[in-house]
Amino acid sequence: MPLELITAADALLVHSSGGKDSLVMLDQVATWAHQVGCTDKIVVVHCDLGDTSEWPGVRDLAERQAARYGLRFIAIDSEDGLLGLVEKRGRFPDAARRLCTSSLKRDKANVLLTSIVTALGLDRQAVVINCLGIRSSESPARARKLPLAIDTRTSNRNRLVITWHPVLEWSETDVWERIATEGLEYHPAYDALMPRLSCVFCVLAGYTVLVRAVRLCWALGLPLPEKYTELEARIGHRFKDQYSLADVVVEAAKVEADEGPLKWRCGDAIRAHLGEDAAADYALRYFALAT
Structure with a gap:
């Protein structure tokens, strides 16, 4: 299934935090893509939360991790990061209101998704795979995730977006x-x-x-x-x-x-x-x- 999925896709966005789970997910997806000659379809996307939010060197590390496989790498800046978001809203996020994930990562990645689909120049609906390195053992919410699902919120007449969790069942x-x-x-x-x-x-x-x-x-x-x-x-x-x-x-x-x-x-x-x-x-x- 992974090889067929990669072959059928027009583009694969591998979301990389630079962390351990996205690292092994990147390694696995790149390995599969290499087997079917489709590494040119992959774009590694890193949402840079800035030096007030992340540990030093995360962005450079994510870029080196992508470079190991010769993959295209795009970093998205988040302006003032989590600290700026909290300052602006006057409160910290919590488990029920994860504003940091939606505002600093997902919303900005969707803008990039639009530009990637436009650059493909297809006269049909593009098939785009969003690859996320989450694992079911991390939380009850993640345990309820499906390995593969259509993203109805992000899909439109120009693109069919499929969310893929390649390492969902992996243990630590x-x-x-x-x-x-x-x-x-x-x-x-x-x-x-x-x-x-x-x-x-x-x-x-x-x-x-x-x-x-x-x-x-x-x-x-x-x-x-x-x-x-x-x-x-x-x-x-x-x-x-x-x-x-x-x-x-x-x-x-x-x-x-x-x-x-x-x-x-x-x-x-x-x-x-x-x-x-x-x-x-x-x-x-x-x-x-x-x-």
């Missing part, structure tokens, strides 16, 4: 095994044991993850904890209903006092998920490919 172990086996480059935030490469302070992240994010900011010399807590105070809206980001910063300071600054080594993500031998093998593969 599957993801790290593919990264390790293929020597794929991932973001060092994972080595600091951040579970996802989302916004630095994601409204969907748990308390302990946010505490670790604050500590990682301090280790990297990023001023984001101060920026976000100042914004909280200015707009009078807490980061989460249960607690403020200022509370998270206080807790992070306590952990730092007990444990010292956050430290990590290259390959710690592989070690944590697959063991020391896998980390050593990954280092050999990665550096061999890099040189």
Whole structure:
């Protein structure tokens, strides 16, 4: 089915956050496309949320990940990122109102979709595949997703848009095994044991993850904890209903006092998920490919 789907498509948009799931999804789709000689159909799309929202180097990493397969890469700027969106609206997003996803990613990607379809110059309805690297084990909502579905909201008389989740049934172990086996480059935030490469302070992240994010900011010399807590105070809206980001910063300071600054080594993500031998093998593969 994947080979037939890629062959039938006029264009495939591979949405890349630079994170681990979109990385293995990109590797899988590019592999399939290469088998049927259709890599020219792929456009890797990265929505850049800016340095007030994302970890350093994410955009460059996403571009390098696409370049590994010789694929076209387009980055979409989001103006002021999550921080600017919150400032403008006077409140943080939450699980029920994920304004960051709709305003900073989906809406902007749809504008690009229109330009790509126009450039095809077809005299018929174009078939466009939107490839998303989500996995069912991440949340109950994602577990209800279908591997393949027509996007009725985005489709129109000019384009039939199909949403495809190529790694929907992959486990987290599957993801790290593919990264390790293929020597794929991932973001060092994972080595600091951040579970996802989302916004630095994601409204969907748990308390302990946010505490670790604050500590990682301090280790990297990023001023984001101060920026976000100042914004909280200015707009009078807490980061989460249960607690403020200022509370998270206080807790992070306590952990730092007990444990010292956050430290990590290259390959710690592989070690944590697959063991020391896998980390050593990954280092050999990665550096061999890099040189």
